[in-house]
Amino acid sequence: MNSSSLSGSFGLDTSMLPKHVAIIMDGNGRWAEKRLMNRIKGHEAGSEAVRTTVRTCREIGISVLTLYAFSTENWQRPKIEITALMTLLKKFLDSEKKEMMENNIRLNAIGQIEKLPENVRKALKKTMDLTQSNKGMLLNLALSYGGRSEIVDMVKIISAKAKDGKIDPDLITDEFVADHLYTAGMPDPDLLIRTSGEMRISNFLLWQIAYSEIFITDTLWPDFGKEELVKIILDFQNRERRFGNVG
Numbered sequence: 001m002n003s004s005s006l007s008g009s010f011g012l013d014t015s016m017l018p019k020h021v022a023i024i025m026d027g028n029g030r031w032a033e034k035r036l037m038n039r040i041k042g043h044e045a046g047s048e049a050v051r052t053t054v055r056t057c058r059e060i061g062i063s064v065l066t067l068y069a070f071s072t073e074n075w076q077r078p079k080i081e082i083t084a085l086m087t088l089l090k091k092f093l094d095s096e097k098k099e100m101m102e103n104n105i106r107l108n109a110i111g112q113i114e115k116l117p118e119n120v121r122k123a124l125k126k127t128m129d130l131t132q133s134n135k136g137m138l139l140n141l142a143l144s145y146g147g148r149s150e151i152v153d154m155v156k157i158i159s160a161k162a163k164d165g166k167i168d169p170d171l172i173t174d175e176f177v178a179d180h181l182y183t184a185g186m187p188d189p190d191l192l193i194r195t196s197g198e199m200r201i202s203n204f205l206l207w208q209i210a211y212s213e214i215f216i217t218d219t220l221w222p223d224f225g226k227e228e229l230v231k232i233i234l235d236f237q238n239r240e241r242r243f244g245n246v247g
Contacts, residue, residue: 011234012060012230012233012234012237013237014061016237017060017061017062017233017237018062018189018190018191018213018233018236019062019063019064019187019190020062020063020064020065020066020186020187020188020189020190020191021057021062021064021065021066021189021190021191021193021233022065022066022067022068022189022191022192022193022204022205022208022209022212023053023065023066023067023068023192023193023194023195024068024192024193024194024195024201024202024204025046025049025050025067025068025069025195025221025224026194026195026196026198026202026220026221027042027195027196027219027220027221027222027223028042028043028045028046028220028221028222029042030042030196030220031045031046031220031221031222031223032045034220039081040080040081040084042222043081043084043085043088044088045222046221046222047088047091047092048222049221049222049223049224049225050067050069050092051096052224052225052226053065053067053224053229054096054105054139055099055103056226056229056230057137057229058103058104058105058136058137060230060233062137063137063138063187064137064138064140064186064187064189065137065138065139065140066110066140066141066142066183066189066205067139067140067141067142068142068145068202068204069089069141069142069143069145070085070089070111070142070143070144070145071142071144071145071146071202071203071204072111072112072144072145072146072149072203073146073202073203074144075115075144086116086117086120089120089143090119090120090123093107093120093123093124093126093127094123094127096127097126097127097130097131100127100130100131100134100139101130101131101134103136103137104134104135104136104137105131105134105136105137105138105139106128106131106132106133106134106135106136106137106138106139107124107127107128107131107139107141108128108138108139108140108141109124109128109140109141109142109143110140110141110142110143110145110150110182110183111142111143111144111145111146111149111150111182112144112145112146112149113143113144115144116143116144124141124143138186140183140186142204142205145182145204146203147201147203147204147205147206147207148203148206150181150182150206150207151181151206151207153182154177154180154181157180158172158176158177158180177207178207178208181207181208183205183208188208188209188210188211188212189205189208189209189212190212190213190236190241191212191213191215191232191233191236192204192205192209192212192213192214192215193214193215193216193217193229193232194214194215194216194217195217195219195220195221195224196217196218196219196220196221197216197217197218198216199216211241211243211244213236213239213241215232215235215236217232
């Protein structure tokens with residue numbers, strides 16, 4: 001089924017799809033605790049929700065999907081949990097290459113990638129290199145990512161250029177700043193989704209979500225599926241986006 005036919009079958013207006021959907025995937029630990037399991041089991045279940053979400057976005061016709069997979073703050077978690085998360089990440093990268101190629105999905109990563117374990121970096125680069133020519137959808141994994149760190153990195157790059165006389169500070173614009181963020185060349189998220197009911201953005205895409213439509217769902221990430229994603233996009237299509245102007 002192509003993207004337009006799937007979108008139409010759920011009542012979606014294909015002319016009003018969000019170009020970029022960003023998701024804060026939250027609730028793996030609570031999902032496991034509610035079932036008297038350890039947190040790692042929750043992350044394993046969350047991996048399946050990632051697969052479902054990527055497939056659904058590709059089928060619907062979303063151009064860019066950004067998933068908040070691991071934050072700069074997550075490095076403070078217990079070592080055993082971090083190791084398990086990195087193992088799951090490498091497993092995902094290794095297992096999904098074939099499907100990404102079959103579905104014309106290009107993989108990208110944003111964040112302080114140099115902090116990831118070497119075996120994960122190698123698997124990430126291998127999959128990114130393999131899928132670099134795919135045009136169907138861009139899948140962004142935010143890894144070792146923090147919005148404040150991204151802005152600090154951007155300021156360092158721009159200030160160094162200004163110091164070297166390569167740019168005129170008076171000519172720095174919103175667009176110029178955006179071109180020096182991790183997401184350079186991508187549209188800002190039209191829709192930001194957060195699972196698990198928490199009312200915060202957790203240092204995610206602080207610059208980019210200035211005018212994103214936000215949807216908070218109480219669903220824990222491992223229980224997030226196709227039907228709920230479609231309902232959220234339907235809700236998005238019924239909102240009036242004014243970007244600071246009158247309706």
